[in-house]
Amino acid sequence: MKMGAEEEDNQKSIPVLPWMRSPIDVSAVHECPLSLLPCIDPRLKVSLEKMGISSLFPVQLAVWQETVGPGGFERDLCVNSPTGSGKTLAYALPIVQMLSTRSVKCLRALVVLPTRDLALQVKEVFAAIAPAVGLSVGLAVGQSSIADEISELINRPKLELGVRFDPDDVFPELRSSVDILVATPGRLMDHINNTKGFTLEHLCYLVVDETDRLLREAYQSWLPTVLQITRPDDESFLPCAQNFLPSPFGSLKTIRRSGLERGFKGKSYPRLVKMVLSATLTQDPSKLAQLDLHHPLFLTTGQKRYQLPEKLQSYKLLCESKYKPLYLVGLLQSLGAEKCLIFTSSVESTHRLCTLLNSFDHLPFKIKEYSSLQRQSIRSKTLKAFRKGEIQVLVSSDAMTRGMDVEGVRNVINYDMPPYIKTYIHRAGRTARAGQNGCCFTLLRKEEVKRFNKLLRKAENNSCSKYSVPSSYIEPLHSIYESALEKLKETVEMETSRKRKR
Template sequence: MAMQTGAARLSLNRLMKGSGTISSRYFSDKKGRVLSEEEQAIENVYIKKMERERLEKLKKKLAAAEAEKDKSVNKMVEIEMKDVKKKHIKRKRTTTSITSNSSSVPVLPWMRSPIDVTEFEDCSLDLLPLLDPRLEEALQRMGFSSLFPVQVAVWQETIGPGAFERDLCINSPTGTGKTLAYALPIVQKLSTRVVKCIRALVVLPTRDLALQVKEVFAAIAPAVGLSVGLAVGQSSIEDEISELIKRTRLEAGICYDPEDHGVDLQSSVDILVATPGRLMDHINTTKGFTLEHLCYLVVDETDRLLREAYQSWLPTVLQLTSTNEDDIFSHARTFAHSMIGSLKTIRKSGVERGCKGKTSPRLMKMVLSATLTRDPSKLSQLDLYHPLFLTTGPQRYQLPEKLESYKLLCESKDKPLYLVALLQDLKGEKCIVFLSSVESAQKLSILLNSFELPFKIKLYSGLQHQSVRSKTLRAFREGETQVLVASDAMTRGMDVEGVRTVINYDAPAYIKTYVHRAGRTARAGQAGRCFSLLLRNEVDPFKKLLQKADRNTCSVYHPPDGLIESFRPQYTAALAKLKEYMESRTSRRRKISLKSQKVVKEKNIRNLEEI
């Protein structure tokens, strides 16, 4: 279009420059005879008329080209700045760009003018536009009567009136309902599917988080006839394959030509929730496992998934879901086979809503985190299409609105004693104690269980077997366990109802860690508290850390008088028990190591004797 406009201007300029020289030309007829002055005058009039007409045509052509260019630009501006007013839903796009002197200023242009989720209001299910009645009933069975602001915002951009198919980047504090925010529109969109195949893939960094997300999908997907699968390594890969892939049954007593009727493997699920490692296992080894029909890719806890390679799962998935023209022609050549085999999804390469080179149907991506990265080099890995940024404010790191922060000053040698006093003062209230390492969490759990406390304390560690962690988490949710001692494996995404308090036994080194730890409480608009045990030299760094989340004050907590000293005798005995346990464990490990060395030595001797 730009080249056509330039050519039109060039022709117009040349014509206007040459229009004044017509009368000075000499003309001749077809036989070469020079025309008389009268004939030349008539010819001049005719040529001037022709040039005027040509000039008018060029002007119209130039105007049309400029109008088409403006139309294209306006369309893109409309896409960027659309503000659709909807019945029953308050929708307001923030006009304030994120401008700050801090290093958290987003570099990418589309992150500078985000949609402010806080401008949305809770919306009752019966007022949510276009919601499938079957899904409304499923949500009501789950105890929902309305959706939270982030859920309403995502629904509007994906399903609601005026929705446009764009990739979404969602930065919202923990406990605001991000899982249902993407699960609900995906299930609604896929509810009209005819052939069962993997059309939505949700990738999460940990098994526990994947199990939790799968439960959310499983609560609403069956209502519209969709199946949800899980690939996290919780069971053997053979068991997972049997759940994800099915074989077409052939009728007995009938002869089939092997070339025409091979074993046709088809997906048993519409939505797959997976961790990166097990996802790559299925991509590389499972026959019949394909992502060629994928319509939705959700990357939950994006910053963590982008920080580690995880066997290059992301470029692999993007490669498997991309299409070029060769793919289309190869599909056409095998059309007859596809009619009796599994249905193929053709992603046509061409113009989609004014954007060249995009596929149709296009793979829609949703990336989410409470601490979404704004590093262009990391976000570029996602290959986002015209992304839309939804956030709850200008700050990258945001804490729940109803979270109260407290600090507890103590000496290093008495730190466990202060923790016991705090737990006793909480009177068995359901809480999580976070430590920076698995080893420290294990030691503290042993130490706390040596006290005679009137509540149950359990360890939740990444080194535990999945079945042990699941059992511990279930007991905690049901109230059988009141205190959970955990490493940072539980900081992301885990949703446990009724957690009123979070305790940072080890002060977090980064604001991102504090945000994810504190996010285990004050969820879904509820109130919560976060206590941090600090040494004297940790006070100033902790203050600066909270300022990154726009928290300038943190109250000091003082245990009741005499409570700490009342536990001093038990503390001395508990330390002795811990020392005894650690020495016993070290002795066992030494014996196992010596036994292993002895076995290896004997094996080497036998090998030498055989030689």
């Protein structure tokens, strides 16, 4: 869902919270080799090296210092950092490190993301490091049936004949099979409301990734529900996260409340530690208030609110509306075999554009679409092929704009001009990730240029050069274009006819 024009236009009139006025600039932090990273579990170091990671990026090191390091999770963290700067590992690594210090099996960390595809990607990061320290990671996104998810998340131990559970046991018959859960809001609410044995009562860490989007969309009131479940009955908090985790040897006592568990025998209730992250973190106090943050610490990269990747080159390509697809094909040909991601304004536009491009004969690259019109299994298969390089050009709706990391995307093309600066930042952030070079091209009609320039000024970026496609690429396409339009018309008519018959 897009940010409303009124919200973005009125950002300057919204008062900024005091703690956001003096952020910690993580750009001043240098990368740190793993060999010099304090306190890291050697097993995690080995796992990171297997992933090809030899050092932490600035935002990752800054979060480590405020969690595992001297900061000790004493404050909730808000991270505003450009796409591709390494935010996922920034929270995954310290959470896994902290959970590994106690060997109790219950759900202690929850990561919430707005889309299935992004959740799958984040789960892969956790799954690459958590098993090394004996932790398990679950996924609740609706990719499989609810029954299959329950079987993965909830352990149903078999009882030996004549053996009965102690009613005072902290764990009832149904136990969590995972230490960390990566979830989308809708499926999370399904489990909270309907899954026996599923509880957030022992939750220590809550990560809200892509915060601005999750706060903008209600998603069945998932956030107030989670905060209510995890809020203590009294307000006595432990000051440090090292004491958050319960001992597995009888220190817990079950307190029944609405079918859920809560209680740390002989101890005050722990504070739920929150980490919120985005490349375009909202400054709206009314939205941030929903998170109920505890003395939040604001980490950001530089002093600009809207930031593009450091090594991104932006270009604008002027074209006639009638021949816009020709300019796009010419641009793709001029870029050669480089991996490209094309964004359109809607799922319908994505489908039509991909169909049109595939109607051009003998293009030297493979083109596929990626949108919410497709089943999850199809999207996953397409994304996998794109990552492998079996598909060179992917046409997408904004389903890909949030956090998705596809290695080797050299070019992003805005076939339709993004309506807001946040949309531009998230689209452009699919390239030039992790310090790599990348380009973002925006196709513009003459009447769109002024509005586009105004949009970029919100990111304090005036370095958008004009790009021209050589006429030698475009002229030969005119006759092919007419034929492609006829094929598109026939395809649309066939698809419409099939829908009517259903």
